[in-house]
Amino acid sequence: MTFTSLAFVAFFILVSAAFYVLPRKARWPLLLISSSYFYMAFVPKYILILFALIAIDYCMARMIENSEGHLRRVYLAVSICATVGILFVFKYFNFFNANFTLLAHVLHWNYSISSLRLILPLGLSFHTFQSLSYVIEVFRGAYPSERNLGVYALYVLFFPQLIAGPIERPQHLLSQLQRLEEVVFDMSAIWSGLRIMAWGFFKKLVIADRLAASVDYIYAHSETATGLSILAAIVFFAFQLYADFSGYSDIARGAAKVLGIDLVRNFDRPYFSTSIAEFWRRWHMSLSNWFRDYFYYPLARTRAHATRLWLSICIITTFAVTGLWHGAGWTYISMGLLFGIYIALGAATKSWRERYTKMAGLTARPGIHRTLQQMQTFALVSCTWVFFRSPDMHTAFMLFRDLLTRWNISPVTVVHDYFLAPYSTLGFGRSELLLSGLGIFTLLLYEYWKGKAGHEIFIRLPLAVRSFTYSALIFSIVILGVFTTKQFIYFQF
Amino acid sequence: MRRRLTAFGAILLGIIAALVLMEGVLRLTDSQSNSNIVEDQESGLLTYSPNKIFTSGGTCFENSVSINNMGFHGPPVMHAKKKGVFRIVVVGSSFVEGLQVPVEDMFTTRLQDELNSLPNRRFEYEVVPIGFSGNGTYLDLLYFARFGLPLKPDLVLDLATEYDLARNVSDTAHPLRYDISGNVTIAYSRPSESMFGRIKNIARYSHLIVNLYGKYQMFRQSLSALLHGSPFGSQIVQAPNEAADNGLLWTTEAKIIPAFINEVKDSHANLIFASWSTSHGTEATKDSLHSHFSDLAQADGFTYIDLAPSIATQEQNSGLSAVWTCDAHWSVAGHRYAAAALFEYLSTHPVLIGLR
Numbered sequence: 001m002t003f004t005s006l007a008f009v010a011f012f013i014l015v016s017a018a019f020y021v022l023p024r025k026a027r028w029p030l031l032l033i034s035s036s037y038f039y040m041a042f043v044p045k046y047i048l049i050l051f052a053l054i055a056i057d058y059c060m061a062r063m064i065e066n067s068e069g070h071l072r073r074v075y076l077a078v079s080i081c082a083t084v085g086i087l088f089v090f091k092y093f094n095f096f097n098a099n100f101t102l103l104a105h106v107l108h109w110n111y112s113i114s115s116l117r118l119i120l121p122l123g124l125s126f127h128t129f130q131s132l133s134y135v136i137e138v139f140r141g142a143y144p145s146e147r148n149l150g151v152y153a154l155y156v157l158f159f160p161q162l163i164a165g166p167i168e169r170p171q172h173l174l175s176q177l178q179r180l181e182e183v184v185f186d187m188s189a190i191w192s193g194l195r196i197m198a199w200g201f202f203k204k205l206v207i208a209d210r211l212a213a214s215v216d217y218i219y220a221h222s223e224t225a226t227g228l229s230i231l232a233a234i235v236f237f238a239f240q241l242y243a244d245f246s247g248y249s250d251i252a253r254g255a256a257k258v259l260g261i262d263l264v265r266n267f268d269r270p271y272f273s274t275s276i277a278e279f280w281r282r283w284h285m286s287l288s289n290w291f292r293d294y295f296y297y298p299l300a301r302t303r304a305h306a307t308r309l310w311l312s313i314c315i316i317t318t319f320a321v322t323g324l325w326h327g328a329g330w331t332y333i334s335m336g337l338l339f340g341i342y343i344a345l346g347a348a349t350k351s352w353r354e355r356y357t358k359m360a361g362l363t364a365r366p367g368i369h370r371t372l373q374q375m376q377t378f379a380l381v382s383c384t385w386v387f388f389r390s391p392d393m394h395t396a397f398m399l400f401r402d403l404l405t406r407w408n409i410s411p412v413t414v415v416h417d418y419f420l421a422p423y424s425t426l427g428f429g430r431s432e433l434l435l436s437g438l439g440i441f442t443l444l445l446y447e448y449w450k451g452k453a454g455h456e457i458f459i460r461l462p463l464a465v466r467s468f469t470y471s472a473l474i475f476s477i478v479i480l481g482v483f484t485t486k487q488f489i490y491f492q493f
Numbered sequence: 494m495r496r497r498l499t500a501f502g503a504i505l506l507g508i509i510a511a512l513v514l515m516e517g518v519l520r521l522t523d524s525q526s527n528s529n530i531v532e533d534q535e536s537g538l539l540t541y542s543p544n545k546i547f548t549s550g551g552t553c554f555e556n557s558v559s560i561n562n563m564g565f566h567g568p569p570v571m572h573a574k575k576k577g578v579f580r581i582v583v584v585g586s587s588f589v590e591g592l593q594v595p596v597e598d599m600f601t602t603r604l605q606d607e608l609n610s611l612p613n614r615r616f617e618y619e620v621v622p623i624g625f626s627g628n629g630t631y632l633d634l635l636y637f638a639r640f641g642l643p644l645k646p647d648l649v650l651d652l653a654t655e656y657d658l659a660r661n662v663s664d665t666a667h668p669l670r671y672d673i674s675g676n677v678t679i680a681y682s683r684p685s686e687s688m689f690g691r692i693k694n695i696a697r698y699s700h701l702i703v704n705l706y707g708k709y710q711m712f713r714q715s716l717s718a719l720l721h722g723s724p725f726g727s728q729i730v731q732a733p734n735e736a737a738d739n740g741l742l743w744t745t746e747a748k749i750i751p752a753f754i755n756e757v758k759d760s761h762a763n764l765i766f767a768s769w770s771t772s773h774g775t776e777a778t779k780d781s782l783h784s785h786f787s788d789l790a791q792a793d794g795f796t797y798i799d800l801a802p803s804i805a806t807q808e809q810n811s812g813l814s815a816v817w818t819c820d821a822h823w824s825v826a827g828h829r830y831a832a833a834a835l836f837e838y839l840s841t842h843p844v845l846i847g848l849r
């Protein structure tokens with residue numbers, strides 16, 4: 001039951017109506033049952049893995065709170081081992097096993113363990129990280145353990161953010177779930193939630209799924225694609241990924257808001273970032289914050305006197321693990337490593353770059369300077385996404401090679417092949433190209449405007465303009481949306 | 494009260510402005526062919542504007558469609574049949590129309606080329622496609638009577654899918670007409686005379702209405718899949734297509750075919766029915782089309798060709814799919830397979846193409 005299906009629309013309307021109509025005490029059981037059903041609508045038996053995860057972490061958190069001394073650490077270790085163990089078995093075992101087998105072959109070791117034939121349960125990386133944050137916060141004494149198993153289960157299973165986040169902390173989500181009975185029917189909050197959902201649907205159905213056709217086509221025909229086609233695929237994928245994932249997050253946030261629950265924001269106009277470090281403070285914020293708080297800080301603090309080199313090593317390691325979180329493959333690890341290297345290099349060359357900027361006279365022109373930084377950041381990010389999108393390292397390297405070498409095209413050919421009849425070069429027709437361009441323009445314009453005028457920009461507009469904007473948004477989704485059964489990209493994680 | 498009215502007016506104004514914007518965006522970007530459709534003054538049947546060229550596209554193909562002088566996708570047609578010409582008129586719906594491939598790749602063009610390459614031929618063969626999307630077999634009969642019969646064909650081929658059968662009973666703009674003896678008869682109902690027809694007529698000029706109608710159809714299919722699908726598991730549920738098994742459809746078809754035979758007989762031509770189960774059809778659909786059409790062919794004495802087995806074999810041998818990945822219609826390969834299947838049948842039954 002993907003968010004863009006009719007089944008979800010029917011499910012969401014029923015659950016929302018029941019939430020406000022049923023007695024308040026029935027709210028958490030209602031959400032727990034409906035969330036379990038939502039998950040089981042994909043593959044029913046996978047719910048057992050989640051139940052196991054919930055039972056282990058619930059018990060360990062209770063035991064951590066009720067014990068003292070080193071026993072607390074033992075329970076924490078048991079919880080982390082169990083949670084990470086489940087993730088490792090389902091997601092990483094085959095990857096590590098294959099690489100060990102390869103290494104053993106090179107070193108002539110006798111190693112042969114066959115691969116597991118398991119399918120990765122949907123959103124496993126998200127639930128495990130959300131469960132881990134709960135146990136760690138209880139261990140740190142920052143949050144009391146939850147007594148009600150049902151409410152804790154709802155914290156892990158809450159359907160809007162169950163499959164692809166945002167990854168919540170107990171202080172934010174669990175505390176709201178404990179007070180579900182206090183949620184009142186607030187029409188303005190419901191409207192606000194529906195607005196956020198509509199914007200999410202627009203990003204997914206009008207922009208992401210339309211661009212997907214071209215990106216898939218160019219990647220499938222990469223052996224014959226020209227440098228310009230590959231460049232188009234790189235730029236299109238950057239927007240596809242953003243529109244797809246932030247679209248999901250918006251639908252999740254909006255759906256939760258309708259039910260009176262605030263989820264954390266996952267994106268803050270990331271393609272307007274002026275550096276890679278800033279980009280990661282604005283992109284998939286719940287994951288970056290998780291790695292910052294539970295991985296980077298503890299790692300960096302293992303040395304009393306942290307040198308710049310040590311911090312750089314910590315940053316690169318953190319991003320390599322972030323890459324691995326996305327998927328069990330060298331492409332994801334390379335993506336993470338590259339982001340880590342950019343940030344480490346950015347910190348190391350900061351003073352040199354500031355001097356250069358001053359010499360070039362850019363400090364006197366902050367607007368131009370900012371735009372150049374944004375373009376440079378976008379270029380670096382988009383190129384790094386090539387590793388995210390490529391099925392293997394060989395394809396990624398070949399794409400970069402072809403991007404640099406296959407430019408033997410004339411201006412007349414460019415106009416004809418890329419604008420007038422773009423199917424054989426871009427994988428979709430002129431009308432799709434125009435609609436994609438319009439979609440990206442609308443996305444950037446809205447985000448630019450939001451950056452200038454704040455989040456609730458529409459509330460201050462005259463009624464006729466608001467009516468026009470919301471109608472145009474809804475009509476765009478219905479009329480221009482690409483209604484296929486394409487899943488959200490982050491569902492695979 | 495006045496404030497409320499002003500607010501209502503402002504909301505309405507916003508909605509209308511958004512609708513106008515959408516129509517503009519669709520006009521700027523829509524490659525669909527609906528604005529190129531015209532209504533035949535004599536019969537009220539729809540054709541394309543003659544001699545027009547427009548683009549037809551999906552996410553996996555783009556085609557420049559050349560409409561001929563008769564208003565159909567295909568090569569130009571000379572109304573007067575020259576001496577020594579053996580004319581085959583092919584009627585049907587979107588598979589005969591073939592908007593997804595160039596004229597030279599349409600199965601009708603390929604069939605014509607193959608027939609003209611026969612070593613022992615006595616005629617010059619002309620294969621004329623008269624296909625229009627959304628037609629059922631009753632509309633095929635009406636199109637044949639209006640556009641095909643004046644061409645004095647020697648052979649008439651009707652290509653039907655499971656959808657064509659279903660449309661005979663669902664098309665409210667062209668309901669079956671009967672004479673006093675209860676036989677199906679040819680009677681044109683001008684679409685613009687009925688409410689549905691009027692809406693359809695206006696819709697041709699609005700990309701927005703055409704688009705919304707398409708989305709409504711999609712919604713109905715999704716709703717049907719939702720109501721009939723399993724509540725658990727995420728398998729994509731195909732819209733149920735029981736068309737080929739529905740008794741009403743076949744009793745209707747059994748009434749249409751004798752009328753078709755009579756109409757063709759008047760022109761001293763032979764009639765062939767060919768069937769193809771679309772990629773939406775199940776194995777049961779294929780079997781049902783085959784068995785029902787075989788029974789009707791035996792009862793009414795017409796020739797029947799099931800294209801499905803030959804196309805499936807050719808698909809398997811070449812490894813190329815007969816349909817586009819983004820569209821259920823035939824790809825260039827699909828048209829090639831269909832032409833080969835028909836050519837194989839006709840060349841082994843020379844009497845049908847005037848060779849004996």
